[in-house]
Amino acid sequence: MTASNIRQQILEHLKTLPGEQVKTVLLTWLTGTSTSLEDFERLLTHQATQTTEESFEYGEIDTELNFQPLTEAQMVQQSQSALEAYRSTGSGIAHDRVREWAESLGTDRERPCPR
Incomplete structure (x- = not known):
């Protein structure tokens, strides 16, 4: 790969x-043992990957399609409530319906979330 491609x-x-x-990336690169563009690119790619992984939040989408972040305690409570409801009523969503919905995500024919 040429220096021009790496710079781009x-x-x-x-x-x-x-x-x-x-x-942070520049300081790490400049104070490291090598200041090659290849090392900088590797460092930058690692930083971007790490940032993406750290940016995931857990939550739910409300009825107005707004993301509502949830704490771990709230997620546990919702899971326990759903399990209790299933145990008391025996009703739930069939695996096939959930799979069909999940497979439709990102396609031209997205299905509504099963309820």
């Missing part, structure tokens, strides 16, 4: 990061 990839990665993360 670095620019594309940098554009997606917040300023503080760019500063």
Whole structure:
């Protein structure tokens, strides 16, 4: 890979990061043992992957399609309530319906979430 290609990839990665993360990556690279563009690209790619993994939140979508973050305690409570409801009524959503819905996500024919 040419230096020009590496520079272009670095620019594309940098554009997606917040300023503080760019500063952290640059400081890490400049104070490391090697200041090659290849090392910088690897460091930047690792930082972008780490940022993506850390950005996942758990929650639910409300009736107005707004994301509502949930704490771990709230998730446990909802799971326990759902299990109790299932145990008392015996009703739930069939696996096949959930699978069909999940497989339709991201397609032109998304199915509504089974209830």
